[in-house]
Amino acid sequence: MKIKALNGFKDILPEDVGIWRRVEDVVRDVLERFHFAEIRLPILEKTELFARSIGADTDIVEKEMYTFTDKQVTMRPEATASLMRAYIEHSMHAARPVQRLFTIGPMFRHERPQKGRLRQFHQLDVEVLGSSSYRLDAELMSLGSLLFAELGVSASLEINSLGCPDCRPAYRRQLLEFIGDRIGQLCSDCRRRSLTNPLRVLDCKKDGCRQQVAQAPSLIDHLCPACADHFSGVRDSLERLSVPYSVNKFMVRGLDYYVRTTFEFVTDRLGSQAAVCAGGRYDGLIEMLGGPKIPGIGFAMGLERLVLLLKSSDQTPGQAAEIDVFVAGLGERGSGYGFALVDGLRRDGLRADMDLDGKSLKSQMKQADKAGSRFVLIIGDQELAGRRAPLRDMATGEQVELALDLESISTYIKERSSGLDG
RNA sequence: GUGGGUGUAGCUCAGUUGGUCAGAGCGUCUGGUUGUGGCCCAGAAGGUCGAGGGUUCAAGUCCCUUCACUCACCCCA
Numbered sequence: 355m356k357i358k359a360l361n362g363f364k365d366i367l368p369e370d371v372g373i374w375r376r377v378e379d380v381v382r383d384v385l386e387r388f389h390f391a392e393i394r395l396p397i398l399e400k401t402e403l404f405a406r407s408i409g410a411d412t413d414i415v416e417k418e419m420y421t422f423t424d425k426q427v428t429m430r431p432e433a434t435a436s437l438m439r440a441y442i443e444h445s446m447h448a449a450r451p452v453q454r455l456f457t458i459g460p461m462f463r464h465e466r467p468q469k470g471r472l473r474q475f476h477q478l479d480v481e482v483l484g485s486s487s488y489r490l491d492a493e494l495m496s497l498g499s500l501l502f503a504e505l506g507v508s509a510s511l512e513i514n515s516l517g518c519p520d521c522r523p524a525y526r527r528q529l530l531e532f533i534g535d536r537i538g539q540l541c542s543d544c545r546r547r548s549l550t551n552p553l554r555v556l557d558c559k560k561d562g563c564r565q566q567v568a569q570a571p572s573l574i575d576h577l578c579p580a581c582a583d584h585f586s587g588v589r590d591s592l593e594r595l596s597v598p599y600s601v602n603k604f605m606v607r608g609l610d611y612y613v614r615t616t617f618e619f620v621t622d623r624l625g626s627q628a629a630v631c632a633g634g635r636y637d638g639l640i641e642m643l644g645g646p647k648i649p650g651i652g653f654a655m656g657l658e659r660l661v662l663l664l665k666s667s668d669q670t671p672g673q674a675a676e677i678d679v680f681v682a683g684l685g686e687r688g689s690g691y692g693f694a695l696v697d698g699l700r701r702d703g704l705r706a707d708m709d710l711d712g713k714s715l716k717s718q719m720k721q722a723d724k725a726g727s728r729f730v731l732i733i734g735d736q737e738l739a740g741r742r743a744p745l746r747d748m749a750t751g752e753q754v755e756l757a758l759d760l761e762s763i764s765t766y767i768k769e770r771s772s773g774l775d776g
Numbered sequence: 777g778u779g780g781g782u783g784u785a786g787c788u789c790a791g792u793u794g795g796u797c798a799g800a801g802c803g804u805c806u807g808g809u810u811g812u813g814g815c816c817c818a819g820a821a822g823g824u825c826g827a828g829g830g831u832u833c834a835a836g837u838c839c840c841u842u843c844a845c846u847c848a849c850c851c852c853a
Contacts, residue, residue: 358844358845361844361845412851413850413851413852414851414852417777417851418851418852432853461853463851463852463853465850465851465852466777466778466848466849466850466851467845467846468846468847468848468849469846469847469848470853471851471852471853475853476853477853478853543849543850546850554851559849608851608852609852618853625847625848626847626848626849627852627853629852629853630853631853632852632853633853653853654853655853656852656853657853658853659853660853682811682812684811714806714811715811715812716807716811716812716813717805717806717813718812718813719812719813719814720813720814721813722813723813723814724813727813730812730813732811732812734811736811744812746812746813748813748814751812751813751814753812
């Protein structure tokens, strides 16, 4: 029986790494423009951290975490909790009043895999601690929209407000009353939701439920004055930044810690996994985890989903050259000389390779072609005797005779290759 | 946890009502006269048809079981 990767765990093969790097490069570039600093966090944390931050009653904590029960540690299902832990542990609030941080890495959830949802998946996690300004909310959404724009992916922004501990309970009671009157018309899932997480009834996908909740009281009509002001501030700021958005009053959050602003970038090209980026404000979280009373907001972007979008958007990157020069050695002497020459070229900053298995010249030419090498240098007994060797330009087929020494060859290739530094 | 779909060469897939059905394309390798890639041509390697059991003279082809993958539900980035 062959050993295979675990269900929901995927290898990212060399042919896909290019697109992943592109995503990561754009992410880091844009984040730096927005003055964010990268932080790298452990993958394993105390189980309690997630239970307290995400919510002990959530599906994630109840049944989706990879936990070593004998050690009470868990593979992180998301990054926000870890980042908060690090922020508190290192008293980062003392270093500067507003911390703008991001991290990229794998997360683990034991869910049933499907399109755009794996058990090990990767997220970009962006968090700002120390400001409750509504402008910050809009700034993060602008950041998200710029990320999509720079990657050439289209996704639309939806926003909502979940209120705060002052206004949500009252709304929740109203909603429960509304649902109670219609409980018979709702699907079985929604009947269960009405007990566990009533807000979730609002975004049920079933038509019957949608019709029923269409007239439901909406969160954003029942915000307390402070939350209402904040929400309208967010909207004004988005308009000032010309970031297109729509209000989705049925949008809910799965994690307990969110308050006020929530937002998602959604797409219709990922099957049922519409959200490619989602986040919101969590003003009480840091305090709840034992830190200072400091507000925060953040979002997570699903990188697998982003990669899927990039692949579907028909942006063929074209095969890049893997190496600058392939050295074709003929016979034992030619191969031996070429072996040392390739090593020298590499030490000189060029990407070089050769065949080590004594293949025919024709076969070596094919290898060079397949690798997209810009040049092929041929070394056989004639060349060793004459101290000169032909260098073939694989694009044009033209060949020049070069003096058979490292410096001449290296210099010639460097003068004609692009994308080399130094 | 629940439901649907699919499992035939490295990859993408054909395989009619069970009877040369073990195939194609791509990829790989070799060759198409001495040491030159792409295109073309020729040839080769490569598969216990996911696994196990059953029906039958005969099973990728029918039945059962099982495993895997996949999409969707739940939930969620």
